[in-house]
Structures are given as C-alpha cells and as structure tokens.
Amino acid sequence: MPEPAPALKRQSMTTRLLLAPGILWMALFLVLPILMIVYVSFWTQTTFNISPTPTLASWKAFFGSDTYTGALWTTLRLWLIILASTFIVGYPTALFVGLLVKSKTVSTVLLVICVIPFWTSFLIRVLAWRPMLGKEGAINIVLMKLHIISQPIEVLLFTELSVVIGMTQIYCVFMVGPIAFMLARIDRNIIEAARDLGAGFGRIFWKIIFPLSLPGVVVGAIFVSVMVLGEFATSAALSGRKVNLLGNIIVTQVGSLKWAMASVVGVILTVVMGIVIAGFLRIVDLKREL
Amino acid sequence: MQPGPEDEVVVETAVFRIEGLTRRYGDLLALDNATLEAGANEYISFLGPSGSGKTTLLRVIAGFETPDAGRVIFQGRDVTNVPAHERGIGFVFQNFALFPHLTVMKNVAFGLTHGKSGLSAADIDRRCREMIDMVGLSGMEDRGVDQISGGQRQRVALARTLTLRPRLVLLDEPLGALDANLRGRMRNELRAIRERLGVTFLHVTGSESEALAMGDRVVVLDRGRLIQTGTPAEVYDHPASPDVAHFLNRFNMFDGKLSGGSFTGAFGTAPAPVATRSPRDVYAVRYDRMRVLPLSARTDRPTLKARYIASEYLGSSIMSFFDAEGHVVEVEHHLSLGAPETYETRQEYLLSWNPEKAIVFGREVQ
Amino acid sequence: MESRILKPVLALYVALFLLFLYGPFVVLTILSFQQGPEGGPQFPIIEWSTYWYRQLFGLTPPSRIAPLPFGDALIRSLVLALMTMVVSTVLGVMSAQAFRRRFRGASLVFYLIVLGMMVPGVLTGLGTSLLANNIIGIERHWYTTAFATHVAYTYPFAFLVMLAILNRFDDSVEEASWSLGVDPWTTFRKVTFPLIFPGVLSAMLFAFTLSLDEFPRTLFASGRDQTLPLAIYGTFAVEIHPNIFAFGVLTTLFSFALLSVYGILMALSVRRARRLAMQEDIA
Structure with a gap:
C-alpha cells in the first residue's frame, strides 16, 4: 500500500478527534465498570468490607443458595412472561396504529397518546398501580359495582401477578412503537395486490404483514428485555418483596455492603443479558433497521 | 444547435x-x-x-x-x-x-x-x-x-x-x-x-x-x-470513436464490415476511403447529412430503403423518422435550407448520403 | 370485508389498551384530591380537597404527616439533567458527525456506544460505585459518579437521534460552503448546525428527560445526596400518602409544559420546511 494522501490522513484525524471523547467516556464509565464487576466477583468478602484476595467463595455461595438461584429462575420466568404479555397487548395496537389507520395524522396522534404516560416519573407510574390493584382498589371497586364479583380479589396486589400487570403496562409501549414503525413502512400496494389475487386477511397477515413486521418485534423485544432483566423497582414496589429478581438481590446485597456477592449476581445478569441480546441481534441487524 | x-x-x-x-x-x-x-x-x-x-x-x-x-x-x-x-x-x-x-x-x-x-x-x-x-x-x-x-x-x-x-x-x-x-x-x-x-x-x-x-x-x-x-x-x-458518435446523439449508426476501403452494411456496400481505427466496425452518418429521395430515384450514392414513420418539429429543424427493417433512421432537415417536404406515412423512400461525409470506424485500419 | 370487521374490533381493542395505559394515572389523579390529612391513598374519597397540593408547597398547618423532602432533590435532579443534556448532546453530535464518513471499526464503535442504552442501570451503577470505592478511592456524588453514568446512558440516545438526522442531511450545502473558501469549522457553525438544530433539540429533550427520571444508576452511584427519583423511592419503604400522588400530577404537568415548548419549537421549524416545499411546487 502506498502512503495515504495527506487529505485522507486529515480526514481520519478529524474522525478520530470526533470519536475520541465518546469512546473514552464509554470505555471509562461503561466498559470499565462492567469489567470491575467481573473482577470484584472474585474478591474476598469480610463482614463490612471487601479485599482483592482472589476467591471463589461468593460464586459458591450463589450457586449453593436456593434464594439466589431462585432469583435467577424468577428473573428468566418473568422476562419470558413480560415478553409474551407486552407482545400480546402491543401487537394488535401496533397493527391498528401502523397499518389500519389510513390517515398519517391520526396514527401520529395515537402514537403520541401512547408515549404521553412516559412523562410521568417511572416510579410514580409504578406506585400508581397500588390504588388500582389493592383490595379496596379501583379494579375491585369497579368489578363489584358491575356485580361481576361479590368478593374483592385479593391476589391482585403484592403478588407476582401485580408485578406482571405493572411491568406489562410500563413496557408495552416499547413493543408498540417499533412494530408500528415497521408496519407503517409496508407498501400498501403489496397488500392490495395480494387481496386482488383473492387472499384472505389471515393469509395476507401470516404471509406478508407478520414477516415484514418481524424486525420491529425483535427491536421491541430487545427494548423490553433490556429493561425487564435489569428491573428491581417494580418488583419491590408491587410484590411486597415477595418477588425477588436478580436486580433486587443486587440492591439488597449492596445495602448490606456485600459487594462481592452483588458482583457475582451482576456478572450473571450481564451474561444473561449478553446471551439474550446477541440472540436477538442474530435475527435482526439493528444498524440496518435504523 | x-x-x-x-x-x-x-x-x-x-x-x-x-x-x-x-x-x-x-x-x-x-x-x-x-x-x-x-x-x-x-x-x-x-x-x-x-x-x-x-x-x-x-x-x-x-x-x-x-x-x-x-x-x-x-x-x-x-x-x-x-x-x-x-x-x-x-x-x-x-x-x-x-x-x-x-x-x-x-x-x-x-x-x-x-x-x-x-x-x-x-x-x-x-x-x-x-x-x-x-x-x-x-x-x-x-x-x-x-x-x-x-x-x-x-x-x-x-x-x-x-x-x-x-x-x-x-x-x-x-x-x-x-x-x-x-x-x-x-x-x-x-x-x-x-x-x-x-x-x-x-x-x-x-x-x-x-x-x-x-x-x-x-x-x-x-x-x-x-x-x-x-x-x-x-x-x-470527427468523433474519435463509435462511442463518442453515440454520445453526441447526432448520428445514424450502422454495424457492418469494413474491408478493403469499402464498408458493407444494411445499405449494401459503400466506399470508405477514410476510416478511423476502432475495435468495432461502424458506419455513421450525421442526421442532417441524410437526404430523402423517392423510391424511384436513381443515384450513384449509397442508398437505404426505409419506411417513413413520423416527423417532429424542433424549432429550427424538423426530424423525420424512418424504419429500415427494424432499425430506426433519423433525418434532420434544417428549416433554413428551405421548406420541408412532406412524406406519406408507411410509404417507402430511399435514404441517401454523400459517402465522403460518412464517418467510418473499423478494425482493419492501422 | 375483513377490514369492516377487523377495524372496529381493533379500534375497540386500542381503546381498551389506552384505558389500561391511562387507568393508573387517572386513579392517581383522582386520589390526589383526597381529603387531608386523614384521608389515605385509597378509595373511597372522603371529601374532595386540594389539601395535598397545598401541603406540597408548605401551605398547610403542620400535621402528623411530614411534607415530602423533595425540594433539594428536585434542584439536584434538574441541574444533573441539564449537565447530562449538554454533555451527551455534544458527544452525540460529535460521534454522529464522525459516522458520516466510513472508517475502520465503525461497527465496533457503533455497538460500544449503543451498549450504553442496553446495559441495565443496576450494572452500570454497581460497577461505577465499585470503581469509585475500591480502585480510584473517591467519594460518590450525584455530580460526579452519577453524572458519568447518566451520560453513558443518554449519550447513545442523542447519538442515534443525530445519526438519523445526519443520514438525511444533504452534504452538498457543506461542500458549497467549503468551495466558497469557508473552513470546515465555520461551515459547521454557520451551515450544518443551524440546519440540524431541530435534531439537536430532540436529542437534548431525550437526554434531559431520561436523566431527570433516571433511577437505578443513580441509586448506586450518587452517594449521600439524593436526586428526585431517589427521594421518591425513599417514600416506597414507608407509608404512602396522597401527597406523592399530587406530586406525580404536578411533575407530569411540568413535563407537559416542557413538551409543549419543544412542540412549538418543532412546529415552527416544520412550518418553515413546509413553506419551502410549497414554494418549490409553485416554482
């Protein structure tokens, strides 16, 4: 290769200067902290402190305890449930907003209406479910007024169900958005052409609409997964500490200064996360869909 | 123009x-x-x-x-x-x-x-x-x-x-x-x-x-x-190659064979004393060098039998289109040279030109 | 045929979906007008009142229920959100600008940046505080360690917004400016920046709101002084009163005010663009 021309050198210099601060920031405050978690997970825990003497004690403690491994299974179970529930709740809405609504304005307005709740603090949105789901909560009151039930349903609040309801409401919009976006990009002429050829809606949906919306589903699933896997606030606030996710374990461990154990859980969460995201990215190229 | x-x-x-x-x-x-x-x-x-x-x-x-x-x-x-x-x-x-x-x-x-x-x-x-x-x-x-x-x-x-x-x-x-x-x-x-x-x-x-x-x-x-x-x-x-002649969009171009100072193409054989070296044998005649003659005309210049299709006015000139067995031939008549003749649609005419003004490309040229 | 059945059914579905989405907030708003200070955060409404709103502003006589300790936290959160907004938007614009040219390792850099929005907050928070405590040996503060994690979180959003904007940017106006003898930096200030400003505004809005509401990272990385979400989280553990509901309503209204300002600014630039398009039709 000949020496690159000065103009090219200048360009790559500019590129480097433009990228350097961002790369540096992410290396220092994102990559390094994650490596730090891995490192500290092998440190020795004393009562209120940690020291860098390498040990596997915390790892053994994690896999030896039903509480901790249980949290891993709960996290995975809840993640799958929320993934399914946000998809079931979100897809029809996205179908309506992205495809069936003919007017661009109406569809934009509907999307904005979906996003508006995000302007309330996340924690307050979580908290708002308490007066909804409680024994004397809004849902029970309405159902009793309608004479659908005679006794208030008690399993609504401070159970896994309440966590599922709360998370579904908070995260379903992340499904609706990407799916609606992909649906809106579908060329209507293809659907019309299929209809002219005598295909019914079911056939059109499964053969054309759903496959074309799949990248949106995957992007939505990535969003939901990222948020649900790292959750702890919703489960803490709505389950009455009955549902313990990996995130909850980290918080309580840090609260009692058990940094080494918190790190072990952190590493496990990172690994789960990595597998999930890598899996989704195999299905869809995020950079291309933008 | x-x-x-x-x-x-x-x-x-x-x-x-x-x-x-x-x-x-x-x-x-x-x-x-x-x-x-x-x-x-x-x-x-x-x-x-x-x-x-x-x-x-x-x-x-x-x-x-x-x-x-x-x-x-x-x-x-x-x-x-x-x-x-x-x-x-x-x-x-x-x-x-x-x-x-x-x-x-x-x-x-x-x-x-x-x-x-x-x-x-x-x-x-x-x-x-x-x-x-x-x-x-x-x-x-x-x-x-x-x-x-x-x-x-x-x-x-x-x-x-x-x-x-x-x-x-x-x-x-x-x-x-x-x-x-x-x-x-x-x-x-x-x-x-x-x-x-x-x-x-x-x-x-x-x-x-x-x-x-x-x-x-x-x-x-x-x-x-x-x-x-x-x-x-x-x-x-003097377009330097068939490609140049093609880009200029001013030439009727005929494929054929240049050999021994004459070119054989759809129009028969025409003398081609001057030719330019090219990997392809092409005979090019500028649109405005073409003349339209009645089928009965006699001339010692090269001729091509073609059927008249249509004409188009371009302001200062008129462009006539002829069909020579699937090959469209264009003839440009500058209005400054006199009023245009009228041709009958689907009727056959003879297209003719001065072979000295044709531009010939061929492999044979050294 | 199918659309005649499908569309109304789905419309009804969407209506129920919106009820599901808005239900809790409606209930929260209703309960924020509960009578005080005796009324609890549940039905029935004993008597409609604005007691809890007045209590937020310290306009009620002292009672058994302490006012929410949100004043300082709110200011900290706003300052932190502003700092985060500025830094992550600058970083986002710079990186997106770099991505307009092909360069080796572009994919790697892209995923490194996007990683910031993928990694759960608990992990960044935990890692950063481990780093601060055990390696660097500094105290954690909302304006140091927490700030660093906030930017690592919001910068990817700003980056993606700017990337989308710059993808659609017509390079020839910049080239025109260079050919007029104007150096690249002045060109950026006088041509590129004014033209991408709507995008910059969106990036700023994203960064500001994400930071304002950020909770898991801040929980670990902020140390002693609380930000607003931490203060709200603090109330979870103790008994809840309708004052937190009233607070939720007010912050939502504040968000709306912010959104409106943004909306107006965007509408102005869109109207300008539309006028341009209309002129093009006439021409």
Missing part, C-alpha cells in the same frame, strides 16, 4: 492542469488516468453518459474527493492535497445547494463574510449588490431562498460563487434542474458572465447539445476515461 464558426481559442497560460487523475470506488474505476489542461478564460464542456465519471472529475478538482493517483495543478500550484476551502475554486451544484436558512443576500455574501476575504462589511455589501444586480436579482436581496423560483435560485448559486472572483468555476450540470426555456436563457447568461469576468469554466453536462453549444472545447468521457478532446466542430465532425 449547429456549432458555429469558433473564434480561435487563445490559451495564454494554463490556469489549470490535471495529470493522470485516477479515482476508484471499490472495484469501480470512476476516473482512469485523466489528463487535461485549461487556459485562462476558457469554457470547457464535459460530456458523457451518467456514470462516466464526469461528476467525480469535478469533485476531485474541487477537493471534495481525494484522487487515488494523479495531481491537480491550479495557478501553478499543486493543490492535490489542499483542502477544498483553501483552493479558491468555485463550484455550482446541480441542486444549487443554497443555504436554506439564509436570505439571497446572505447566501451571496457567505463566502466573503465567513471566508478569508478580509473585506469590510461595507465592501462586502457593495460587491454583493453589484453581483446580485449583474445576475438580475435586484430587489430580492432579503427574500429567503425558499421564496424564489428555480431559475432565480440558479442565479443565486452563480452569484454566490462569482462574488469571490475565482479564476476557475466548476459547473455540475447547473442547468439540469431547469426547464428547457429557462435553460436556453441561462446558457446565454453564463456565456455573457464569462466574457465579462474572464473566468475559466468547466461545465459538466449530460446534454450533447449543451456541450456543443457552450464549450470552446468539448471533452467526452466514458467509463472514467477522457476519450476525446477538441473544439465542438472537431468533435462533431
């Missing part, structure tokens, strides 16, 4: 020279060893089909792109590695690329205000008003560029470049976005401006008539190579 008698172009000093410019995009060779020289106050048209590398050539000269090999020399200085903003070469874009957030005045003053002109605000104002006046936009100084027409935008783009008094201005199909009427007017204005300011223009165009009408010299490009350079008359009368 017809290239008129050109004044002798006096190349005093080479204002600008490119040597062996080569630019690759991956496997695609956009520029292949392009070499060219331009004098002061010269108007050079680049003609070529899309993808021939003409825009790449301008962009390399302007400094928007770096060549893989070769040099750009401007006013005696090697500017190959000088960034675009330090070259002092003007550029007028096909889409005009006006600054949409600025007024006409601010667009025109942009280079003087934000560059290294060192002029006072009053001087800048005076110079810009002069320029705006020259391109006929007085009174529109404070309009947004979204509030003027396409032709006016084109003038803003020109004025913006010319206020800096560059010695070299590159025009990238600047008339392509205008309608035919406006295009003709802008063509005249460009020529007038150049005569007043003494600027060298390099004008890229995909339109052969524009290239022939505007340039002191025409450069024909194909697949990244400069395949012919010459005055419009030279190029028009």
Whole structure:
C-alpha cells in the first residue's frame, strides 16, 4: 500500500478527534465498570468490607443458595412472561396504529397518546398501580359495582401477578412503537395486490404483514428485555418483596455492603443479558433497521 | 444547435492542469488516468453518459474527493492535497445547494463574510449588490431562498460563487434542474458572465447539445476515461470513436464490415476511403447529412430503403423518422435550407448520403 | 370485508389498551384530591380537597404527616439533567458527525456506544460505585459518579437521534460552503448546525428527560445526596400518602409544559420546511 494522501490522513484525524471523547467516556464509565464487576466477583468478602484476595467463595455461595438461584429462575420466568404479555397487548395496537389507520395524522396522534404516560416519573407510574390493584382498589371497586364479583380479589396486589400487570403496562409501549414503525413502512400496494389475487386477511397477515413486521418485534423485544432483566423497582414496589429478581438481590446485597456477592449476581445478569441480546441481534441487524 | 464558426481559442497560460487523475470506488474505476489542461478564460464542456465519471472529475478538482493517483495543478500550484476551502475554486451544484436558512443576500455574501476575504462589511455589501444586480436579482436581496423560483435560485448559486472572483468555476450540470426555456436563457447568461469576468469554466453536462453549444472545447468521457478532446466542430465532425458518435446523439449508426476501403452494411456496400481505427466496425452518418429521395430515384450514392414513420418539429429543424427493417433512421432537415417536404406515412423512400461525409470506424485500419 | 370487521374490533381493542395505559394515572389523579390529612391513598374519597397540593408547597398547618423532602432533590435532579443534556448532546453530535464518513471499526464503535442504552442501570451503577470505592478511592456524588453514568446512558440516545438526522442531511450545502473558501469549522457553525438544530433539540429533550427520571444508576452511584427519583423511592419503604400522588400530577404537568415548548419549537421549524416545499411546487 502506498502512503495515504495527506487529505485522507486529515480526514481520519478529524474522525478520530470526533470519536475520541465518546469512546473514552464509554470505555471509562461503561466498559470499565462492567469489567470491575467481573473482577470484584472474585474478591474476598469480610463482614463490612471487601479485599482483592482472589476467591471463589461468593460464586459458591450463589450457586449453593436456593434464594439466589431462585432469583435467577424468577428473573428468566418473568422476562419470558413480560415478553409474551407486552407482545400480546402491543401487537394488535401496533397493527391498528401502523397499518389500519389510513390517515398519517391520526396514527401520529395515537402514537403520541401512547408515549404521553412516559412523562410521568417511572416510579410514580409504578406506585400508581397500588390504588388500582389493592383490595379496596379501583379494579375491585369497579368489578363489584358491575356485580361481576361479590368478593374483592385479593391476589391482585403484592403478588407476582401485580408485578406482571405493572411491568406489562410500563413496557408495552416499547413493543408498540417499533412494530408500528415497521408496519407503517409496508407498501400498501403489496397488500392490495395480494387481496386482488383473492387472499384472505389471515393469509395476507401470516404471509406478508407478520414477516415484514418481524424486525420491529425483535427491536421491541430487545427494548423490553433490556429493561425487564435489569428491573428491581417494580418488583419491590408491587410484590411486597415477595418477588425477588436478580436486580433486587443486587440492591439488597449492596445495602448490606456485600459487594462481592452483588458482583457475582451482576456478572450473571450481564451474561444473561449478553446471551439474550446477541440472540436477538442474530435475527435482526439493528444498524440496518435504523 | 449547429456549432458555429469558433473564434480561435487563445490559451495564454494554463490556469489549470490535471495529470493522470485516477479515482476508484471499490472495484469501480470512476476516473482512469485523466489528463487535461485549461487556459485562462476558457469554457470547457464535459460530456458523457451518467456514470462516466464526469461528476467525480469535478469533485476531485474541487477537493471534495481525494484522487487515488494523479495531481491537480491550479495557478501553478499543486493543490492535490489542499483542502477544498483553501483552493479558491468555485463550484455550482446541480441542486444549487443554497443555504436554506439564509436570505439571497446572505447566501451571496457567505463566502466573503465567513471566508478569508478580509473585506469590510461595507465592501462586502457593495460587491454583493453589484453581483446580485449583474445576475438580475435586484430587489430580492432579503427574500429567503425558499421564496424564489428555480431559475432565480440558479442565479443565486452563480452569484454566490462569482462574488469571490475565482479564476476557475466548476459547473455540475447547473442547468439540469431547469426547464428547457429557462435553460436556453441561462446558457446565454453564463456565456455573457464569462466574457465579462474572464473566468475559466468547466461545465459538466449530460446534454450533447449543451456541450456543443457552450464549450470552446468539448471533452467526452466514458467509463472514467477522457476519450476525446477538441473544439465542438472537431468533435462533431470527427468523433474519435463509435462511442463518442453515440454520445453526441447526432448520428445514424450502422454495424457492418469494413474491408478493403469499402464498408458493407444494411445499405449494401459503400466506399470508405477514410476510416478511423476502432475495435468495432461502424458506419455513421450525421442526421442532417441524410437526404430523402423517392423510391424511384436513381443515384450513384449509397442508398437505404426505409419506411417513413413520423416527423417532429424542433424549432429550427424538423426530424423525420424512418424504419429500415427494424432499425430506426433519423433525418434532420434544417428549416433554413428551405421548406420541408412532406412524406406519406408507411410509404417507402430511399435514404441517401454523400459517402465522403460518412464517418467510418473499423478494425482493419492501422 | 375483513377490514369492516377487523377495524372496529381493533379500534375497540386500542381503546381498551389506552384505558389500561391511562387507568393508573387517572386513579392517581383522582386520589390526589383526597381529603387531608386523614384521608389515605385509597378509595373511597372522603371529601374532595386540594389539601395535598397545598401541603406540597408548605401551605398547610403542620400535621402528623411530614411534607415530602423533595425540594433539594428536585434542584439536584434538574441541574444533573441539564449537565447530562449538554454533555451527551455534544458527544452525540460529535460521534454522529464522525459516522458520516466510513472508517475502520465503525461497527465496533457503533455497538460500544449503543451498549450504553442496553446495559441495565443496576450494572452500570454497581460497577461505577465499585470503581469509585475500591480502585480510584473517591467519594460518590450525584455530580460526579452519577453524572458519568447518566451520560453513558443518554449519550447513545442523542447519538442515534443525530445519526438519523445526519443520514438525511444533504452534504452538498457543506461542500458549497467549503468551495466558497469557508473552513470546515465555520461551515459547521454557520451551515450544518443551524440546519440540524431541530435534531439537536430532540436529542437534548431525550437526554434531559431520561436523566431527570433516571433511577437505578443513580441509586448506586450518587452517594449521600439524593436526586428526585431517589427521594421518591425513599417514600416506597414507608407509608404512602396522597401527597406523592399530587406530586406525580404536578411533575407530569411540568413535563407537559416542557413538551409543549419543544412542540412549538418543532412546529415552527416544520412550518418553515413546509413553506419551502410549497414554494418549490409553485416554482
């Protein structure tokens, strides 16, 4: 290769200067902290402190305890449930907003209406479910007024169900958005052409609409997964500490200064996360869909 | 349309020279060893089909792109590695690329205000008003560029470049976005401006008539190579290859075989004493060299039997289309030469031409 | 045929979906007008009152229920959100600008940046505080460690917004500016920036709101002084009173005010663009 021309050198210099601060920031405050978690997970825990003497004690403690491994299974179970529930709740809405609504304005307005709740603090949105789901909560009151039930349903609040309801409401919009976006990009002429050829809606949906919306589903699933896997606030606030996710374990461990154990859980969460995201990215190229 | 008698172009000093410019995009060779020289106050048209590398050539000269090999020399200085903003070469874009957030005045003053002109605000104002006046936009100084027409935008783009008094201005199909009427007017204005300011223009165009009408010299490009350079008359009368003849869009071209000083094609065999070397045997006759004779006519010139299809008026001339066994043959009749004859549709005629005026290409030529 | 059945059915579905989405907030708003200070955060409404709103502003006589300790936290959160907004938008614009050219390792850099929005907050928070405590040995503060994690979180969003904007940017206006003898930096200030400003505004809005509401990272990385979400989280553990509901309503209104300002600014630039398009049709 000949020496690159000065103009090219200048360009790559500019590129480097433009990228350097961002790369540096992410290396220092994102990559390094994650490596730090891995490192500290092998440190020795004393009562209120940690020291860098390498040990596997915390790892053994994690896999030896039903509480901790249980949290891993709960996290995975809840993640799958929320993934399914946000998809079931979100897809029809996205179908309506992205495809069936003919007017661009109406569809934009509907999307904005979906996003508006995000302007309330996340924690307050979580908290708002308490007066909804409680024994004397809004849902029970309405159902009793309608004479659908005679006794208030008690399993609504401070159970896994309440966590599922709360998370579904908070995260379903992340499904609706990407799916609606992909649906809106579908060329209507293809659907019309299929209809002219005598295909019914079911056939059109499964053969054309759903496959074309799949990248949106995957992007939505990535969003939901990222948020649900790292959750702890919703489960803490709505389950009455009955549902313990990996995130909850980290918080309580840090609260009692058990940094080494918190790190072990952190590493496990990172690994789960990595597998999930890598899996989704195999299905869809995020950079291309933008 | 017809290239008129050109004044002798006096190349005093080479204002600008490119040597062996080569630019690759991956496997695609956009520029292949392009070499060219331009004098002061010269108007050079680049003609070529899309993808021939003409825009790449301008962009390399302007400094928007770096060549893989070769040099750009401007006013005696090697500017190959000088960034675009330090070259002092003007550029007028096909889409005009006006600054949409600025007024006409601010667009025109942009280079003087934000560059290294060192002029006072009053001087800048005076110079810009002069320029705006020259391109006929007085009174529109404070309009947004979204509030003027396409032709006016084109003038803003020109004025913006010319206020800096560059010695070299590159025009990238600047008339392509205008309608035919406006295009003709802008063509005249460009020529007038150049005569007043003494600027060298390099004008890229995909339109052969524009290239022939505007340039002191025409450069024909194909697949990244400069395949012919010459005055419009030279190029028009002596295209260097079948490809050039094809781009000029002024020739009926016949495939056939050149052998022993005669060419055998769809029209039979015609004498071809003069021929140009080419990898393909092609016989080309300019549209306006064709004559239409009744089927019964006798002539010793080459003839081709063809069925009349239709005619089209082009203002100063009339174009007639004939079908010679699936091959469309065009005949141009200049109205200055007298009133056009009328032909009967689907009727057969003889098309004839002077074989000395035909342009012949062949493998056999040494 | 199918659309005649499908569309109304789905419309009804969407209506129920919106009820599900808005239900909790409606209930929260109703309960924020509960009578005070005796009324609890549940039905029935004993008597409609604005007691809890007045209590937020310290306009009620002291009672058994302490006012929410949100004043300082709110100011900290706003300052932190502003700092985060500025830094992550600058970083986002810079990186997106770099991505306009091809360069080796572009994919790697892209994923490194996007990683910031993918990694759960608990992990960044935990890692950063481990780093601060055990390696660097500094105290954690909302304006140091928490700030660093906030930017690492919001910068990817700003980056993606700017990337989308710059993808659609017409390079020739910049080239035109260079060919007029204007250097690249002045070109950026006088041409590029004014033209991408609507995108910059969106990036700023994203960064500001994400930071304002950020909770998991801040929980670990902020040290002693609380930000607003931490203060709200603090109330979870103790008994809830309708004052937190009233607070939720007010912050939502504040968000709306912010959104409106943004909406107006965007509408102005869109109207400008539309006028431009209309002129093009006439021309």
